[in-house]
Amino acid sequence: MKTYTEYLTFHTRRRREYLHITPQVESALRQSGVKEGMALVSAMHITAGVYVNDHESGLIHDIDQWLEQLAPAQPNYQHHQTGEDNADAHLKSMLVHHEVIVPITAGRLDLGTWQRIFYAEFDGQRDKRVIVKIMGE
């Protein structure tokens, strides 16, 4: 059994941003040498997410608007009594989820034709990390 760990760092210019990270996960997979197994891709923050969906800018815009509608930025969260102003980012992170597991078959990420891995930043403009943990043989 092999395991391999890589930490990716992202620093977005905007507060909310959606980054396509399939290439970085593929690169980690090549480094790992794993042929059959699973790759865990997990945000190490509570105001960010990782998801699998379409690499299409219109849809990414729709996702952003939809998340803002379901978990709006507004002042009246109790979390803000701690001095924070990012409660909406926590809720958006919970909606999107902070991690995915991608199957590995014959040395490749076994994704469907249109499936791509994204890092979803909801409180950016600073260094944030994603762990890629690969396990298999």
Next chain:
Amino acid sequence: MKTYTEYLTFHTRRRREYLHITPQVESALRQSGVKEGMALVSAMHITAGVYVNDHESGLIHDIDQWLEQLAPAQPNYQHHQTGEDNADAHLKSMLVHHEVIVPITAGRLDLGTWQRIFYAEFDGQRDKRVIVKIMGE
């Protein structure tokens, strides 16, 4: 360490449909010979999901209505400028999530009494695939 991979194909009659697939995952587990480990069950599409919940038709109706309320089918998504009409299916897929991991103990799916695995189709009426990846010993 053992790994085992199986691809399931579904073709629903309706656009949105919820299929109980625990028996297919159990069958893959038997084929794998794995006694202790994990089974990843993951939709290979960006307009479908996989979840674990109750096998009760009333609840499945409630889930469908609730998803339609939180991520409604409507024309004004930016994704539709590409010619697509299924942005709501992408959003529903993100809400439900496209995958689950089920623990395997003593050669069986280690689910609670009422937990069943479902494939959630949000843009069907064509062949769509789910990967079952089993890893363990």
Next chain:
Amino acid sequence: MKTYTEYLTFHTRRRREYLHITPQVESALRQSGVKEGMALVSAMHITAGVYVNDHESGLIHDIDQWLEQLAPAQPNYQHHQTGEDNADAHLKSMLVHHEVIVPITAGRLDLGTWQRIFYAEFDGQRDKRVIVKIMGE
């Protein structure tokens, strides 16, 4: 390859409650002896969830209010025709998701600075179980 399984039991006083369970998962990890791998933490019920986010009481209050807004307790669910009254708990469980996978590196849960594991109870006041399944070497 090693695997290790532990079942945690929770019995909340209120119907909805959010329990910090990182210490219990760390304890299971120590028992497992696994140094590199993954820990699956999964509710064994269809009216509960497991998530990773902040250990801050104001935010936990916000999460609870937000879930009640997106998946409200109300009488008119079709599921209630079975005699149940907890359809909202099923929907909240789907939103939060019933499981997380946590990476294990150098014998520790490889979480970010503020990431903590929570059990989210949506229909409590009785014994409910969470499985911790650890796999690695």
